[in-house]
Amino acid sequence: MRSRLIVNPNLCTGCRTCELACSFTHSVAGKPGLSRIYPLDGGFKDLFVPVVCLQCEDPACARSCLVDAITRNPETGAMELDDKKCVRCQACVSACPFGCSLFDRVNNLVVKCDLCGGDPACAHFCPTKALEYKPIVPKALKSAG
Amino acid sequence: MVNITINGKLVQAYEDEMLLTAIRRENIDIPALCHHEAVEPYGACRLCMVEITKDEWDGWKNHVTSCLYPVEEGLIVNTHTPTVIELRKTILDLFLAGSPRSTVIRKLAAEYGVTKTSYEEVPDGTDCILCGLCTRVCDKMGFSAISAVNRGHGKEIAPPLNEPPPDCVGCLSCAYICPTRYIKFTDDGKTRKIWGRKFKLLHCEKTGQPTITEEFARYLVKNRQIPEDYFKINDLSHRKELALKMGEITQWGREE
Incomplete structure (x- = not known):
């Protein structure tokens, strides 16, 4: 069974450790990259929602990519962006309805979550287990609620 | 394999x-x-x-x-091998003659020990090396707004009839991909100008930040079936909306 990155906003404290972990994992030539995950205000008191790519079934990013640089990794199920193919037109950045395809102005890159190739750093570093990477089984779904 | x-x-x-x-x-x-x-x-x-x-x-x-x-x-x-290096040196020597002011070519040539061309420099040599990368990317993306025109010494990359290209959407991929950064554009956050054509940028309805050009968004709506309202706000506002929606969901079934 394929694992998914499970986000449980009720456990998130907004410490932004995931941001740091992501940024340093995806550093480019020693420069920290732009984080692909953001804990944002969930609209209620002390509620933070870590916003990260949902790896959609029919992704707008891949549909909008005119050079087919965004493809699904069959092993992890993540939509991965091939930077060698990307031509920086930023169609995916504008087309993603969840805003999870981003433009890194420092490194001049389009970036999106690739689940770190099957071992997401954010889930590793999350101190409260608001982020977990595990196979979805009905039991896990139940206890996450 | x-x-x-x-x-x-x-x-x-x-x-x-x-x-x-x-x-x-x-x-x-x-x-x-x-x-x-x-x-x-x-x-x-x-x-x-x-x-x-x-x-x-x-x-x-x-x-x-x-x-x-x-x-x-x-x-x-x-x-x-020595022969391969010699071949590359000759090619770089020729590039230096054709584009004497290109910093990219000069840097690359210097790496191979070529600092000055042994040929006569082309007096009005531009940084364009006519590699056709820009036109190939434009074709691949489905616009074909620019192409190589004329032959021999007069060959250059240009829009049809040297007029503002009707098929261009202002995505700037050609400018990004140009190996010698010859393709120039201007972008002041409101309008974008490339190949002599002006493009109006879309702006996020919430933050006012510029996103892509109107023409590009229209192309994606028409040819890639992206819903039009996806382009109304920028990525940051999209993320904030998603956070609020997910925040709402966490409250489902909770007693007040």
Whole structure:
């Protein structure tokens, strides 16, 4: 069974450790990259929602990519962006309805979550287990609620 | 998988891939100006020249552009032999004559020890090396707004009839991909100007930040079936909306 990155906003404290972990994992030539995950205000008191790519079934990013640089990794199920193919037109950045395809102005890159190739750093570093990477089984779904 | 030898090291390459891709995967640095993974190989700049041979060729060797040469079983590749370096030097010498002011060409030539061209410099030489990468990317994306015009000395990359190109959407991919950064554009956050045509940028309804051009968004709506309202706000506002929606969901079924 394929694992998914499970986000449980009720456990998130907004410490932004995931941001740091992501940024340093995806550093480019020693420069920290732009984080692909953001804990944002969930609209209620002390509620933070870590916003990260949902790896959609029919992704707008891949549909909008005119050079087919965004493809699904069959092993992890993540939509991965091939930077060698990307031509920086930023169609995916504008087309993603969840805003999870981003433009890194420092490194001049389009970036999106690739689940770190099957071992997401954010889930590793999350101190409260608001982020977990595990196979979805009905039991896990139940206890996450 | 195909077995090839690169600089004495036995490596495996995928069938149907080109030599350059296999060489670069081994982290061997060979220059190439006209190559980009997004488009088909073209072999315009000739800088990725390598020496190939095979055991059964009885010592015969060949020099080929690695970007256009498909990998073959038993191929022996050498990327930095004296002849190959000499070939690259000659090519860079010619590039220096044609584009004497290009910083990218000058830097690359200096790496190969060529600081001044041995030919006569073209007096009005531009930084454009006519590699066609911009037109190939434009074709691949489905716009075909620019192309090579004229022949010989007068050859240049231009929109049709040198007028603002009607098919351009202002995505700036050509400017990004240009190996010598010759393609110029201006972008002041409201309008974008490239190839002599002006484009109005879309702005996020919430933050006022510029996103892509109106024409590009219209193209994506029409040809890639992206809903029009996806382009109303920028990525940051989209993320904030998603957080609020997910925040609402966490409250479901909770007693007040």
